[in-house]
Amino acid sequence: MGVISPVETLFLKSQHRLLLLQPRDYSHPLVLHNTRRHFANFPRNNSFSSSSLGSCSVDFPVRSNPISQRCKDGNSSYPWRRYVSESDTNEMYHKKVSIMETLKQANSFIPHAILSSTILALLYPPSFTWFKPRYFVPGLGFMMFAVGINSNERDFLEALKRPDAIFAGYIGQYLIKPLLGYLFGVISVSLFNLPTSIGAGIMLVSCVSGAQLSNYTTFLTDPSLAPLSIVMTSVSTATAALVTPMLSLLLIGKKLPVDVVGMISSILQVVVTPIAAGLLLNRLFPRLSNAIKPFLPALTVIDMGCCIGAPLALNIDSILSPFGATILFLVITFHLLAFVAGYFFTGFFFSKAPDVKALQRTISYETGMQSSLLALALATKFFQDPLVGVPPAISTVVMSLMGVSLVTIWKNRKE
Incomplete structure (x- = not known):
């Protein structure tokens, strides 16, 4: 576990924010390339700290797994940490599908x-x-x-x-x-x-x-x-x-x-x-x-x-x-x-x-x-x-x- 500079921390956050823009497209080549190129030497679950930015633990995405984010901050919260879980998305999707299927099956x-x-x-x-x-x-x-x-x-x-x-x-x-x-x-x-x-x-x-x-x-x-x-x-x-x-x-x-x-x-x-x-x-x-x-x-x-x-x-x-x-x-x-x-x-x-x-x-x-x-x-x-x-x-x-x-x-x- 190593301590990184505030500049590298901000860059890490910008890359993570880019990942969160398209939470379902985890195989985007630009995202994967930049992430792997700049952070290939980091351990999987790097912990970094900054007196002004708090502490976070980030899991880098792979092609077959969704983004997993865990952030803790006892003093404040940041907008860039907004995250919609896949279970919530699936629930909304299945609810929409169930309504359509009910309408289609009305003939019964x-x-x-x-x-x-x-x-x-x-x-x-x-x-x-x-x-x-x-x-x-x-x-x-x-x-x-x-x-x-x-x-x-x-x-x-x-x-x-x-x-x-x-x-x-x-x-x-x-x-x-x-x-x-x-x-x-x-x-x-x-x-x-x-x-x-x-x-x-x-x-x-x-x-x-x-x-x-x-x-x-x-x-x-x-x-x-x-x-x-x-x-x-x-x-x-x-x-x-x-x-x-x-x-x-x-x-x-x-x-x-x-x-x-x-x-x-x-x-x-x-x-x-x-x-x-x-x-x-x-x-x-x-x-x-x-x-x-x-x-x-x-x-x-x-x-x-x-x-x-x-x-x-x-x-x-x-x-x-x-x-x-x-x-x-x-x-x-x-x-x-x-x-x-x-x-x-x-x-x-x-x-x-x-x-x-x-x-x-x-x-x-x-x-x-x-x-x-x-x-x-x-x-x-x-x-x-x-x-x-x-x-x-x-x-x-x-x-x-x-x-x-x-x-x-x-x-x-x-x-």
Whole structure:
């Protein structure tokens, strides 16, 4: 141990201060060169003293170890001794990461959000009555924006290369599901003695296009097939202006007028515009896109809860009527058979496809989930009997709960 001069002490402090400027970059060549060149002959833990500067013990850094500094001074403290421990830095870093991860994993709370919004809407309807039907389209559009910003335009071009799968989804939407809807509509009237308007409401649910929520559930289960699901839903929605009135006339027995201009506007608002906005944002402003992405799952959960709870709250009187439990049973069974039929139908015709399981899940979502909000809007606008809107309102909750439950089951099986 040797005593060094005050000049050498000041130089030592200047070199140490340089090290503290970049506490994580210990391999900086200038720092290492100067430190080792000027103090190579000093022992590792030199103690030096000065009557005016106090005493310190300094550990010189190496490439693999952080700076360790120990200073003691009973009389005063010096600004250059400021030091942030690596444990504090790691704590702040991990706290930031944990918040981001929590936001990204918010999708896992979708079943809880749907169930909670359902219970809250039934127990306290005013909590959702503020979410008027005019908010449904923007709400669904936000979900599509979340899917678009996490997708790539090349994914959609690849989806168009599978016309057989798109046609299979179309068959599930407009053939398998309407047949099941007609069957349960007849059963509700003839077997359970429900009003004719209830049977018409079940049939109306089976006649509308695919639900945009099916795109989101596909995205959660099989992200690579989300563009294919969007194309399926877009095709069924684009043709709904012609197919839905024809099926309604065939199944319900009366013509159901549809506002073609309004339908086109709905397609643009709910599907095309949000998806295109997400894709463009992802392509032109990647930094902004990456900054937004972590917050979308949590916002989507809130949005979905509102879209689920509002139809229940707005139709609470009819849902809690004496025949409400019977309607619930019929709607649950209808959706369950639609999910199962879509799954096994796809497995039979695409048994040799390399991604048959993922395709089965995708078309099962497309067959079992439809735009019940659209059916509810049509029932409110084109039918005078309010009971026609009860099955669509219940269907909105049932198909959402069943869809997200399948997401949980299938994701666990994949993992």
